[in-house]
Amino acid sequence: MKIDPNSPANLSAQIANAIRDGIVEGRLIVNERLPSEAELAEQFEVSRPTVREALKRLAAQSLIRTQRGATGGAFVNKLSYQDAYAQQVTTSTLLLSMNAVSFDTACEARYALERACAPLAAERRSADQLAVMRSEVFRQNQSGLTDEAFCDSDVMFHRALVDAAGNPVLSYQLAGAVEAMQPLMNMITFTARDRARMVNLHKAIADATEARDAPAISLGLTELEEETRTLASAVFARRTPHALRAAKD
Template identity: 35%
Template sequence: MTPSSEGAGVADDRPTPSREPRVVGNVPAGVAVRRVRKAYEQVADQLRELIVTSELAVGQRLPSESALAAEFGVSRATIREALRVLAAQGLIRTAKGASGGSFVTLPTVDHISSFVHDNVNLLTETKRVTLEELLEARELVEVPAARLAAQRRSEDDIARLRETVPDDDARLGTSEEFTYNSEFHTCMLDASRNTLLTVSAAPIFSVLQTNLARSSLGRQFHREIHRHHLRILEAVEACDPDGAEAEMRDHLAFLRPWYEKAWKRAASGRSRR
């Protein structure tokens, strides 16, 4: 493995004898100063580049920490920190034991969506993100996704979508209703064939459901949801992008007042604890 085609190794982070006294003082005005990147960041950058350019293949085992330290000219502690960064980004996985080590992987849509979900949920809990912002973001992403789904859907997409719309006479609990609801929107996003729309919308929808799952929205509400989903599905199946866009916009507009009421009740319940 070669660290980089533009130069092997990084700045050595091991102590070296000082040859000349270093001058430290105020930087003159107007002089641009760039932060010197830490050694582990430089190592992580070079390994990341090798992974995303497929010079390191998915499933390939990285050299040992000692071998990487020698190749990059840094300490094992620096290599360990760089590997932690890559693991957090879903670019490597680490296995223990005699056959273990660090193996190249790539982040999946689910992995990225889960990461974004956790952070959006944290922002919501700290009141940095409002319900209005969540609903607005959902509309900006899911309405175009419905339009693309009508243009790009396959027969398998239609079959999957139909499975997410239960019969009106089905006796489903609240958690089951939310599961069907979530699967419908997930399938719609998948049918758009746009990974970034899926990554953007799925965590927003999930955070909304997490905050509303315990709400008593009622049987009539869920029946109306089924009818909305069916109309969106019919427009997508008919390859009608204008219709799918309009039906999704109408669906989200219908949800808004219900979500606002449920959100206020949930917030009131939390404040009484």
């Protein structure tokens, strides 16, 4: 593991990347103890504070854990999908908000990915996942539910459907779609949507999931996509004249 002292990249970032590469490539295995700070500082020819900062970066990514005591130190962590889930959501949210991804592009990706889960969800759904979907449909039907709570329930409903596929890799890959794209879509469309229509579509998807009817799940998701695109078009159409008037003023 080496770093380039002449590189413009931060030294602690280079060290973190070098150790991360060692973990990814299998040269550093799960539960293996890393060299001490002093040993790493000597190996990379940097100060101990620089090493300490690198270890903090790795800990923030859940790649290592630290233990105190005589047998303590920094150890290679066993990264779970759940540990990485939040990072996936954050990264997806940033990509969508900072890289000018169009609503249609995000919508297309989000529903195409979820439809891919339909056959597996129909086959593998559990009673608990069905209960979550039913509970969220019931919650969405409450007349006093705020827009924010409705959006949260919407995310929970789709998260249960995705998790019903019983594949942690799919759940991880869809984290951005369900918990990043969906909230952003809700922010745009919540003022225009017909809650009753959305709830009916959710109920139809839940019914199809319970009946193990994959084509019907996929159809329900397609109808949701069409509804979402229609709502977004209406919202954008209303915003355009307002923006033009503001520009003239």
